[in-house]
Amino acid sequence: MNKINFTVLEQERLDKFIFSSCQNDFEFSRSYLQKLINDNFVEVNGEIKPARYKLKPGDIVEITIPKPSSSEILPEDIPIEIVYEDKDIIVVNKPNDMVVHPALGNYSKTLVNALMFHIKDLSTIGGVNRPGIVHRLDKQTTGLLVVAKNDKSHKKLTEMLKNKEIHKEYLGIVHGVILENEGVIDAPIGRHPGDRKKMTVTEKNSKYAKTNFKVLERFEKHTLVSCVIETGRTHQIRVHFNFIKHPIYGDQVYGYLSDKKSEFGQYLHAWKLIFDHPITGDKMLFEINPPEQFNDKINMLRKSS
CATH class of the missing domain: 3.10.290.10 (RNA-binding S4 domain)
Structure with missing residues (x-):
């Protein structure tokens, strides 16, 4: 326990x-x-x-925190895209609509269930529910995640995250046309006082959060941005862009009422990951294209602009 x-x-x-x-x-x-x-x-x-x-x-x-019984979390033959693997780490491309790790009442169809089927050894530091999990992506955020196969690599990766030594870059489609070519959103994030499932920018019971962004392309009513986060707060990019009145397109929690009709969910993709290998020290760089639906949406916005 x-x-x-x-x-x-x-x-x-x-x-x-x-x-x-x-x-x-x-x-x-x-x-x-x-x-x-x-x-x-x-x-x-x-x-x-x-x-x-x-x-x-x-x-x-x-x-x-009581541990769930071993029967609650089982390996499942769910296809996952392994971008890179060695004896210490794995880098995966998380698909849309997949939760990273099991939680109360949701012990199946997660990335962890899939990893347990495909990978023999995973680190144990995260406990029964989170073997190998060093960092997370929201359920409807796609893209790159690094996973630890042993405790030594897990500890080092956790330390690197804390020291901001892992570069994580995202692509996002946001509502509205952002006029600035680049910007910084430096605003603390905490639990929403009126809805405990949501986060918000607040000075009360909050933590420092910083998101850097660049405009990649402007459409008639939307903007494609690249984001680099210096901190890893829950829902950080989604909350920060909601804060500047440019919520992520398709975000059913922080977006517009029209976003609740989105079958894909939020158009947010972790496309680049750069870090030094936790054991060998080698420079690691990974890039992954957004899913087909993401690119289809970009092409649709281009045509309507």
Whole structure:
């Protein structure tokens, strides 16, 4: 079982505190966290407390995350595109509409299920739910992901991510015509106060986030951009472009009402990955073209411009 510890900074109800504390760094649902409280997996200063317990500054909240049974996460023969593989790492091209790793109530059809079928060894640092997973892409974001095959490479890749030594570049189609040729979105991201499933730009309970972008092509009512992120916050690119009033085209969470009709989802693709190999130190550079639907959309926008 994994344990997560938090120190309370201001008075707050226990359930609200763990919801806000966990949502920035973990993909736990509200119902799952509520179940952990009800099942006595949450302690305050070493004691079990009810969900409505009033926390005080200095209290230590410890959450125990029970491991799922081994039968819950199984290898599945799902086709995946392996761009590169050696004895330490794998680089994959994640398809659209695929969740990276299992979560509560969703233990199948994920990238992890596919990796477990195709790859014999994966690192164990991420736990039962996230073998090999170093970083993630949203369900409807396509493109390149590096996966660790052993704990040594996983630790090094995690350190490199923290030190901003892994270059990740994305292609995105956004609503509206961006007039500047390039720009920087430097705005902290935290949990949305009115919708716990969403993130937003906020000064409260937030973390530093920075996105650099360049305009690649302008259409009549849309813009194709290239984005380089200096931080890896949840939904970062989607939240940042929503913040500057140019949401990602097709984004059913942060986009326009018309985007909810998009069968493809958001047009966001991780097309370039550059880093030094975590074991050999060799320079690694990978590029992958967007999926066919992405290119079809670009051609459609060109024709209508």
